[in-house]
Amino acid sequence: MQRERAAARTGPDRESPRNVSASALDGVVVPFASTVPATKRRATMAETTSSFSHWNKHARQWQHVKAPLRPCAEDLALIVEALARHFPDRATLNGLLLGVTPELAENRWAHVLRLVAVDNTLAMIQGVWPKDDEHRHAICGDWLQLPLNDASMDVALIDGGLPAMSFPDAYRQLATQLHRVLKPGGLFVTRIFARPENAETVGNVLAALQSRQIGNFHILKWRLAMALQGDDASTGVRLDDIWRYIDKHCGQHAGLAQMTGWPIEEIGTIDAYRGSSAIYQFPSVGELVGAFGAKLDCVEEKRCTYELAERFPTLVFRKTAAP
Numbered sequence: 001m002q003r004e005r006a007a008a009r010t011g012p013d014r015e016s017p018r019n020v021s022a023s024a025l026d027g028v029v030v031p032f033a034s035t036v037p038a039t040k041r042r043a044t045m046a047e048t049t050s051s052f053s054h055w056n057k058h059a060r061q062w063q064h065v066k067a068p069l070r071p072c073a074e075d076l077a078l079i080v081e082a083l084a085r086h087f088p089d090r091a092t093l094n095g096l097l098l099g100v101t102p103e104l105a106e107n108r109w110a111h112v113l114r115l116v117a118v119d120n121t122l123a124m125i126q127g128v129w130p131k132d133d134e135h136r137h138a139i140c141g142d143w144l145q146l147p148l149n150d151a152s153m154d155v156a157l158i159d160g161g162l163p164a165m166s167f168p169d170a171y172r173q174l175a176t177q178l179h180r181v182l183k184p185g186g187l188f189v190t191r192i193f194a195r196p197e198n199a200e201t202v203g204n205v206l207a208a209l210q211s212r213q214i215g216n217f218h219i220l221k222w223r224l225a226m227a228l229q230g231d232d233a234s235t236g237v238r239l240d241d242i243w244r245y246i247d248k249h250c251g252q253h254a255g256l257a258q259m260t261g262w263p264i265e266e267i268g269t270i271d272a273y274r275g276s277s278a279i280y281q282f283p284s285v286g287e288l289v290g291a292f293g294a295k296l297d298c299v300e301e302k303r304c305t306y307e308l309a310e311r312f313p314t315l316v317f318r319k320t321a322a323p
C-alpha cells in the first residue's frame, strides 16, 4: 500500500504579519511561521492536494460528524479535571492544540488558556475553527515540524488525531516535537483511539449491527475500522477500504438508515473516505505509550462511560527530564 502523508507546510511562508491579534502567539511562535490569520489565507497547492483531503470533505459536513470522532462533555470534563489537578497554582497556561477541535477551543477552562492551534488542513481551520480572538489563534502547520519556540508551552492537547499518523515512526517524531516545545514538567493530554488488545472480527461487528447493538453510525465506523486493521497496528487500514466495506456489507446509505433509524446525513459522512488512500493506524494503549518512549511519561489514564469508551481513553503524559 502506498502511504501518502501530508508534506510539511510550515516552512517559510513569507506573508507579512499584518492584521494579527498576536496575544495568543506572543513569545511562542517561531519567527518564520506565518502570522497571517489562517482563517483569511488562500490554500496553497500542498494544502489542497494533501492526503488529508478527507479532512477537506469533513470540514464541509462537520455538523453531521459526531462523537466519538468529536469529544463529548464527559471527555472534556476529564481534560479540565486533569489541568486543575496538575496546575493547581497557575492562573494562566500556554496551550498548544493539535487540530482545531472547536469543543476545546470554546471550552470554559478553570485557567486562562492562551491557545495556539496547529492544523495542516486550511479547510478545517476556515470551516471548523471558531474565530481567532485574544486567547486563541490557529496556524496552518504540521505537527511534526511545530512552528513553536522551545519550552514555550505548559500543555499540549489533541483530541483523537493520532490514527492519521504513521505508527510508530511518526509517534516518535511527535514525541520529540512535544518534548521540545513543552516547558519542564509540561503536560500532553490526549484522547486516543486505541484498538482492543485482541481485535474483534468484522463478522462480530456485523452481527452486532444486525441485532441492533450498535448505538450510532460513528460507533459502527470505528468498530469496523479497527476490526479491518486487526491486531497489527503497523498495517493500519486504508480509508477507502473502510468505505468499500460499509458500502458492500452494511447496505447503501438509505437502506442502512431505514434499518437502524440513524440519520442519513450522519451515515453520509463516510463518503469523505471514498477513494482516499490515507491510512489510519490503531495501536493498543500499551503500544502507543511505548512509542512515546523516553520523551513522554504516561502518568494517568482515564475512561468515560459511553458506548465503546474503553477504546477512547484520555491519557496524560508528562515531559520527561530526558535531553
Ligand SMILES: C[S@@+](CC[C@H](N)C(=O)[O-])C[C@H]1O[C@@H](n2cnc3c(N)ncnc32)[C@H](O)[C@@H]1O
Pocket: 006, 052, 055, 069, 070, 071, 098, 099, 100, 101, 102, 118, 119, 120, 121, 124, 141, 142, 143, 144, 158, 159, 160, 161, 162, 164
Ligand atoms: C484533531 S484530529 C481528530 C478530530 C478531532 N477529534 C476533532 O474534534 O477535531 C483532526 C485534525 O487533525 C489534522 N491533522 C492530522 N494530521 C495532522 C498533521 N500531521 N499535522 C497537522 N494537522 C494534522 C487534520 O487536518 C484535522 O483537522
